[in-house]
Each structure stands twice: as C-alpha cells, then as structure tokens.
Amino acid sequence: MRRVRHTVPNVLLAHVALAAYTVIALFPIFIIIINSFKTRKAIFRDPLALPGPENFSLVGFETVFRQGDFFLYMQNSLIVTVASLFFILLFGAMAGFALAEYRFKGNTLMALYLAIGIMIPIRLGTISILEIMVATNLVNTLTALVLVYIAQGLPLAIFILSEFMRQVSDDLKNAGRIDGLSEYRIFFVLVLPLVRPALATVAVFNMIPIWNDLWFPLILAPGEATKTLTLGSQVFIGQFVTDWNAVLSALSMAMFPVLVLYLIFSKQLIRGITSGAVK
Amino acid sequence: MGSLGLKNIHMSFGTNEVLKDINLEVEDGEFVIFVGPSGCGKSTLLRIIAGLEDPVRGDVEISGQLVNAMPASKRKIAMVFQTYALYPHLTVEKNMSLGLRQAGAASSYIERQISLAVEMLELEPYLKRKPAELSGGQRQRVAIGRAIVRNPDLFLFDEPLSNLDAALRVNMRIEIARLHRELKSTVIYVTHDQIEAMTLAQKIVVLRDGRIEQVGSPMKLYKDPDNMFVAGFLGSPAMNFIEAGHLGVGGKAATVGVRPEQLTPSRRGRVSGTVSHLEHLGAETNIFVNTDGGLITVRQFGEASLDIGARIGLDFRDEDMLFFDSNGQRLR
Numbered sequence: 265m266r267r268v269r270h271t272v273p274n275v276l277l278a279h280v281a282l283a284a285y286t287v288i289a290l291f292p293i294f295i296i297i298i299n300s301f302k303t304r305k306a307i308f309r310d311p312l313a314l315p316g317p318e319n320f321s322l323v324g325f326e327t328v329f330r331q332g333d334f335f336l337y338m339q340n341s342l343i344v345t346v347a348s349l350f351f352i353l354l355f356g357a358m359a360g361f362a363l364a365e366y367r368f369k370g371n372t373l374m375a376l377y378l379a380i381g382i383m384i385p386i387r388l389g390t391i392s393i394l395e396i397m398v399a400t401n402l403v404n405t406l407t408a409l410v411l412v413y414i415a416q417g418l419p420l421a422i423f424i425l426s427e428f429m430r431q432v433s434d435d436l437k438n439a440g441r442i443d444g445l446s447e448y449r450i451f452f453v454l455v456l457p458l459v460r461p462a463l464a465t466v467a468v469f470n471m472i473p474i475w476n477d478l479w480f481p482l483i484l485a486p487g488e489a490t491k492t493l494t495l496g497s498q499v500f501i502g503q504f505v506t507d508w509n510a511v512l513s514a515l516s517m518a519m520f521p522v523l524v525l526y527l528i529f530s531k532q533l534i535r536g537i538t539s540g541a542v543k
Numbered sequence: 544m545g546s547l548g549l550k551n552i553h554m555s556f557g558t559n560e561v562l563k564d565i566n567l568e569v570e571d572g573e574f575v576i577f578v579g580p581s582g583c584g585k586s587t588l589l590r591i592i593a594g595l596e597d598p599v600r601g602d603v604e605i606s607g608q609l610v611n612a613m614p615a616s617k618r619k620i621a622m623v624f625q626t627y628a629l630y631p632h633l634t635v636e637k638n639m640s641l642g643l644r645q646a647g648a649a650s651s652y653i654e655r656q657i658s659l660a661v662e663m664l665e666l667e668p669y670l671k672r673k674p675a676e677l678s679g680g681q682r683q684r685v686a687i688g689r690a691i692v693r694n695p696d697l698f699l700f701d702e703p704l705s706n707l708d709a710a711l712r713v714n715m716r717i718e719i720a721r722l723h724r725e726l727k728s729t730v731i732y733v734t735h736d737q738i739e740a741m742t743l744a745q746k747i748v749v750l751r752d753g754r755i756e757q758v759g760s761p762m763k764l765y766k767d768p769d770n771m772f773v774a775g776f777l778g779s780p781a782m783n784f785i786e787a788g789h790l791g792v793g794g795k796a797a798t799v800g801v802r803p804e805q806l807t808p809s810r811r812g813r814v815s816g817t818v819s820h821l822e823h824l825g826a827e828t829n830i831f832v833n834t835d836g837g838l839i840t841v842r843q844f845g846e847a848s849l850d851i852g853a854r855i856g857l858d859f860r861d862e863d864m865l866f867f868d869s870n871g872q873r874l875r
Contacts, residue, residue, distance in 0.1 A: 367556075435628035435701075438595050443642035444616030457632060 293519065300324050300512035307508055324509030325517075327500070334514070336489070337496035342521055344406055344492060345474050348413035349467050355414070356421030356466060357429075357459070361451050363422070364429035365437070375426065381419030386412065387479060397484055404487035412480050417470040428462035429455065464532030471529075475522050493518045545571040545606060545696040545729035547592065552601035554587055554753075561587050562753045565601070569746070574723050574730045578740040578776070579750035585733045586701055588750070592731060593699055594618050606696050616645070618697075621690035625702040627682040629674035629689075636670045639689045653692075660688040663722065680711045687719070691726070700732040704739065716742060737777050741765070749773050771871035774800050780829055780840040785814065787866070789836040796866035796874055803829070803842035805863040808849075812856030814839065818849050832857060 298314055299307045306319030313319070328334050363375050386393075393412060394403075402408040432455050440450040456463070481495040497518065500510040547569040554562035561584045569575050577585040590596040592603060594615035603610050610618050621642075629638050639660060643653045661667055664684045674682055683703060690698055700719070704712045720743055723730055734740055740747050741761045749756040749764065749772070757769045761777075768774035774782045780803045787796040790813060808830070816834030828847040832839045832855055841857060849855065866874040 433626050433628060435624035435626045436630070438590070438593070438615075439622070439624060439628040439630070441595060442593065442615045442620065442622050444645035445641075453632070454630065 296512050296519075297516050300509070300516045302509075304509055307512075321509070324507075324511075324513030327507060327510040328513050328517070331510070332491075332496050332499055333488070334493075334496065334517070337491050337493045338517070338521065340406060340490055341475060341493040341518075344409045344413065345471060345525075347406075347410045348417065348474050349470060351410070351414045352417035352421050352470055353463050353467060356418055356425050357456060357463065358451070359418070359422045360425030360427075360429045361455060363426040364432075375422075378422045379419055381415070382423060386416045390479070390483060394483060402484075404485050404490050406485065406490055408484045409480055409490075409492070412484065413470075413474045413477075417466075417474070420469065421466045424466055425459065425462055428459045432458050461532045464529040468526060468529050471525055472522065475518075546604075547697060547729065547731065548602070548604035548607075549588075549592070550602040550604070552588070552591060552603070553599045554584070554591060554596070555599055560753060562591075562598070565753075565755060567748065567755065567758070569729060569731065571729055572727050574743060574745045575732065575748060576740045576744035576746070577731070577733045577748045577750055578735065578737060579756075580776075581735055583750040584753040585735075585750050589622075589699055589701055589731060589733045592697070593620055593622050616642075619695050620697045620699055621693040621695040622699040622701065623683075623686050623690050623703045625705050627674070627679075627686045627706075629682055629685055631674055634671050634673055635666065635677075635685050635688075638674065638685060639692045642689070642693050656692040656694060660691040663691065663725065664688045664718075679707055680715065683707065683715060684718075687722070691722070696729065698726075698728055698730045700730065702734055703732075704734070704736070719743065737779065741777065747777075749776060768865070769873050771798065771800065771867045771873075774865060774867075774873075778802060780842060782865075783839045784867075785836045785839070790814070792864075792866070794866075794874075795868055797869040798867040798871075800865040800867060801859050801863055803840040804844075805859050806839070806841045806857050807859065808841065808843070808847075809856050809858040812858035815854065815856040818851050818853045818855055821847065821849065821851060823847075830855075 295311065299311060301315040301321065301324075302313075302319050303321040303323065306313065306315075306321075315321075359378060363371060363378075397403045397408045402411070436454055436458075437450050440454050445453070476494055477492075478494050478498070481490075481492045482498075485491070486495065493514070497511060497514040500507040500514065547567070549565050549567040552562055552565040553560070565588060577588060579585050587596060591598050592605075594603075594610065594613060597611075605618055605620070629635075630641065633641065636657065639657055640653050643656065661670065664687060666684060666688055669677060669681060669685065674685070677685065683706075686703070703719070704715055707715060716739060719732075723743075732739075732743065744761055746758065747761055747764050748758050751772055757764055757773045759767075764773055765777050768777070771784065775784070782800045782802050783806070785799050785801065787793075787799050790799055792799055814834045814836060816832040816839065818830060819833045819838070820831040822829035822831075823846065826844065828843045828845070830841040830843060830847055830849060832841060834857075839857065868874055
C-alpha cells in the first residue's frame with residue numbers, strides 16, 4: 265500500500281505551495297473588495313492600500329443603489345441562474361440515464377448528436393436565436409435567457425452525467441424493477457442520489473458562465489425590468505468615463521451569491537472530480 | 544407452483560449471439576444451478592427468466608404460465624444479486640418490505656413475512672440499520688431476506704457468494720442449503736464456481752458459449768459426463784486428458800480421461816514421468832507429473848513422500864477410463 269508520508273517538511277512544503285496559490289487566486293478579488301470601500305482619488309493614487317479613516321468612502325455603493333435597480337438585477341440574475349441550472353441538471357440527468365441505461369437503435373448516434381454542442385459555441389447562432397425569440401415574443405423576458413442557457417449547458421451535462429450513470433450498479437436498478445418501482449422512481453430515488461457528486465460538478469461548471477454572461481442579456485433581454493447584474497453593472501462603464509467606485513462596489517456585491525452557491529456545491533464537487541481517481 | 548419452463552430461448556446483443564436454443568424444464572422445489580465459464584450466457588439466461596431482459600425468440604413459463612410479456616415485478620420471482628443491490632437510503636426493514644409495499648400488500652402480511660425472514664436469517668439486530676453500516680456477509684443475508692419476504696414462486700441467485708471471502712462463503716453455502724430445505728421452494732442459482740455447483744445443486748446445468756452442454760445431478764455429471772468440456776469443468780483438480788495413442792488405446796477414441804484421484808503411483812504403471820510439483824493440502828497431496836503425454840495431476844490421500852524430480856509410474860483401472868472422440872464427445 266502506498267502512503268503519503270506526513271513528515272514536518274513535507275506538510276510545510278505542501279502548505280506553502282497551497283498558500284501561495286491561494287494568495288494568487290484571491291488577490292484580484294481582494295483588490296476589488298478593498299477598493300470598493302475607497303474614494304476615487306485613493307483608488308488611483310494607491311490601488312493596493314487598505315481602506316483607512318482618511319480614504320474610506322461608501323460612495324460607490326451609494327451610486328449603485330441610487331442608479332438603476334440593483335436588487336432587481338440581482339434577483340433577475342439569481343432567477344436565471346437557478347432556473348437554468350435546475351433544468352440543465354434535470355434534463356441532462358434524464359438524457360444521461362436514458363443513454364446509459366436503455367439499448368435502442370441509434371443510441372450511439374443520439375449520444376454523439378447531443379455532444380456536438382460541446383464543440384460548437386452557441387453564440388454562433390445568436391442571430392437565429394434572436395429571430396426565434398422575436399417570433400415567439402420572448403425578447404426582454406427572463407424565459408428567453410433561461411432557454412438559451414439550458415441549450416448551452418445541456419451538451420456537456422449529458423456527456424458528463426451519462427458517463428457517471430453508467431457506473432451506477434445494474435443490480436441496484438434491477439432490484440428496483442423486481443420490487444416493482446417505476447423507471448421514474450428508479451431514476452429519482454435510486455440513481456440520482458448516487459450521482460450527486462457529478463450533478464454538483466455540472467452545476468458549478470455551468471453556474472459561473474451563466475452568472476457572468478453579458479452577451480445574451482445584452483441581446484435578448486436588455487430591458488430595464490429584465491437586466492441581469494452583469495448587464496446592469498455596465499451602466500457605470502462608459503466609453504470615456506468609468507465610475508470605478510460604482511463598478512467595484514457592484515462587482516463586490518455580485519460575487520456573494522455565486523460564492524454562496526459555490527459553497528453549497530463545493531463539497532460534492534471535490535468528490536465528483538476525484539471519484540475514480542482514488543478508488 | 545414454482546416450476547419453470549424454457550423453450551427455444553435465443554438471445555443476442557447486436558451480432559453477438561449469447562444464447563442459442565436453450566430448452567430446460569425445472570420442477571417445483573428443485574435446486575438448479577447454472578454453471579459455466581464467464582461469458583457463457585448463464586447470467587443473461589437468469590435475467591431473461593427474471594424478466595430483466597427480453598429474449599430475441601423463445602418462451603418462458605413460470606408455474607405453467609407464459610410470462611413473456613410480464614414485467615419482472617409481476618412474475619412472482621425474487622432475485623439475490625452478486626453486489627447485494629440493497630437500497631442505500633433505506634433501513635434493512637424498509638429494504639425488505641419495499642417490494643410488498645409496492646405491490647400493495649396488507650401491512651399485517653408484510654409484518655408476518657418480515658418476521659419470518661428475520662427469524663430464519665437472524666437479522667433482528669440490524670433491522671433499523673442502513674446497508675452502509677453492515678458487513679458484506681450481513682448485507683448478503685439482508686438481500687436473501689428481501690427475497691424471502693416476497694414469498695416468490697422462484698428464487699433467483701446471481702453469483703451471490705462471489706463477493707464474500709472464503710470462510711464466509713462456506714457458511715453462506717450451508718445457510719442457503721438450509722433455507723432451501725426449510726422453504727421447499729424452487730431455486731435457480733448461477734455461479735462459475737464448480738464447488739458451489741457440486742455442493743448445493745440437485746440438478747446442474749452446464750453452459751458453454753450459449754449452449755447447454757449437459758443437465759443432470761452433480762454425481763451423474765461427475766461420473767458420466769457427455770463430453771470433455773463437462774468432464775474438465777467439474778472436479779478440482781481437473782480431469783487428466785491423455786492422448787489415446789499414447790496409452791495404446793485403439794478404435795475411435797482420440798482422448799482418454801482419468802480423474803486425478805483414480806491414479807495411483809506404482810513402480811510399473813501405464814504412464815511414467817517425473818514429479819514436477821507437489822501441493823501439500825494436509826488431508827491430501829496433489830502430485831504434478833510431467834509425462835510424455837503431457838502434465839498429469841494425481842490426487843493422493845494423506846501425505847506423499849516424494850521429491851520433485853523423482854521418477855514415478857502411474858496406474859489406473861480400466862473401468863476408470865472415459866473415452867472421447869476427436870470432437871470431444873464421449874464414446875460410451
């Protein structure tokens with residue numbers, strides 16, 4: 265049996281390396297947060313300085329709350345992200361289960377067809393998508409965004425989840441069939457809990473791009489009532505003048521919902537990525 | 544009640560034919576074992592009986608009723624799996640009762656069935672536990688309990704002992720034999736282990752490449768095999784096959800088979816060679832002898848005082864020889 269030796273130098277070295285990486289990864293976020301609490305002059309004079317009594321200012325946050333409807337944007341972003349994730353996971357898991365579990369003609373072809381989306385960026389179809397949304401009266405609705413994000417997320421979700429579904433023991437599913445469980449009960453009650461780590465992995469991979477996306481909100485839902493947070497923050501970035509206080513404050517606040525979602529998924533995520541590697 | 548009939552079962556996955564024209568009758572209360580090397584189709588056949596796979600052609604009858612179109616849950620069968628397949632989120636009690644609850648049985652009946660299984664398998668201390676808190680042997684007892692609770696016409700076992708360690712396997716073997724005696728129900732049991740087949744079965748079905756090679760009681764197959772495959776598959780160490788010409792046997796026989804325990808060392812035997820390896824098992828000794836006709840295994844009871852490299856002659860009685868033609872079929 266192989267064992268990692270826990271000697272003092274080994275542990276120390278590992279921690280130094282990890283700490284260095286943490287600092288590098290967190291540094292931009294740190295800069296954004298400290299500068300959001302500073303006056304405009306202080307941001308430019310000394311971007312790395314911590315906010316102190318002489319340069320402390322909440323003017324950025326005040327601007328954000330005064331201009332535009334920050335909480336509405338936040339709510340829009342949350343609705344779009346959570347709804348998209350829910351349907352990506354639901355449909356992705358269902359399709360993955362069908363591809364992994366049932367033998368039918370064209371199974372492999374279907375799997376390939378569903379995976380093509382991984383290689384072709386959905387943005388190539390923006391014009392057609394816009395035309396469809398105009399035709400179906402969905403422009404300036406959150407539904408439009410949710411639909412597009414589901415389409416964008418499904419290919420990779422199906423690809424990853426069908427791989428995990430294959431690892432679920434056949435015996436367990438067959439035991440359920442003999443006990444008279446329906447295929448839906450087998451899927452929801454027996455199989456889904458066993459692929460939870462994979463679900464979390466897919467959720468995290470999809471969450472960040474959806475939350476941060478500017479392209480589709482700008483094109484499909486630029487109206488005031490449907491603006492997402494990322495789009496809403498753009499009002500502070502002008503062609504000639506950028507209100508850095510407001511931009512940094514808006515970004516600081518935009519980070520928290522994602523962080524919370526990430527914390528929910530992260531424990532499962534680690535298991536998802538390392539499963540198979542350590543077993 | 545509890546009989547099984549298979550008629551002209553054919554099965555294939557894609558172009559790969561895994562079962563070819565399987566015909567079999569099992570009577571009520573019989574303990575039947577499907578045995579064969581991996582990939583011979585025995586597990587597929589069991590899943591067809593259970594209704595988990597649909598055969599390409601052929602009929603399955605359970606208790607005299609054609610069940611081709613009947614889903615697994617309605618066939619009055621219960622199955623025990625190699626990987627136990629307990630529901631991880633349910634307690635032992637709920638695991639055992641799920642099937643009956645799904646079928647809408649009365650709760651008093653469910654309780655009676657569970658207490659029957661609990662008593663037979665001594666599961667009382669584990670009822671409130673989840674499968675993750677049980678050892679492998681305990682999990683397999685729960686899986687068997689789950690099968691008993693359903694009160695099926697037909698018990699199906701799919702290599703139930705393969706995941707257990709050797710000592711536990713012997714115990715569970717005895718336990719399964721006892722359960723069969725007490726329940727008097729029909730059992731279909733799949734294994735690749737010929738010792739399980741010999742010790743448990745009333746009737747052994749030997750399969751190879753999707754065909755039934757021979758059906759019969761363990762001792763009938765051991766003493767009177769139809770072909771070289773059955774002769775070589777049952778018995779450990781395996782039967783010795785010697786070229787007929789080497790022994791001076793004429794006629795149509797191409798190969799002569801002799802069981803290791805029927806060979807005796809003697810000064811002037813029919814074959815001779817040098818001892819190449821010895822296995823001391825305590826009660827018996829396996830002697831491996833290199834002869835001109837190939838490696839021959841001799842099983843001697845007690846301890847053999849031989850050295851590796853020693854010259855040795857081997858003898859056997861005429862009536863212990865089995866003759867096979869060039870296709871491996873037995874000549875009688």
